[in-house]
Amino acid sequence: MLKISINNFSNVVMDTLESYNNEVIKNTKKIIHEVSQEFKSNTKRDAPKGKRNKYNKYIDVKTTYESISGVTDTWYVKDPEYRLTHLLKNGHQTRNGGRTKGNDFIEKNYSKAEKELEKRINEEL
Numbered sequence: 368m369l370k371i372s373i374n375n376f377s378n379v380v381m382d383t384l385e386s387y388n389n390e391v392i393k394n395t396k397k398i399i400h401e402v403s404q405e406f407k408s409n410t411k412r413d414a415p416k417g418k419r420n421k422y423n424k425y426i427d428v429k430t431t432y433e434s435i436s437g438v439t440d441t442w443y444v445k446d447p448e449y450r451l452t453h454l455l456k457n458g459h460q461t462r463n464g465g466r467t468k469g470n471d472f473i474e475k476n477y478s479k480a481e482k483e484l485e486k487r488i489n490e491e492l
Contacts (some may be wrong), residue, residue, distance in 0.1 A: 368378040395488055399484065400440060402483055405483070406442060407442060409479065413472040422450060422451055424448075425449070428442050452473075455470055456469055
């Protein structure tokens, strides 16, 4: 059993809360990195193949911001295939005057990743 004097009580509480806060931040950052990698894998899997079958090889995730209290991972498509993202997502005009159907593989996987991130953070807390 730990004995704490009344004069030292506030310091012990503050140290305990700070330790808990640091642990939560560290684990939340780890979860964000894991979920963003899963999002990358899922979008690579669901991306349209097309004739060249190259687009999904250029999908990636990188950490664009990290501080003591937060992290931002960004999903993107590397050069030169990044130009196709808008056309694949929304559809486009074909050479013979027709129109292709859009494939919203990004939004579908984003919704799943968002739910997974929320669930895993709630479990952590």
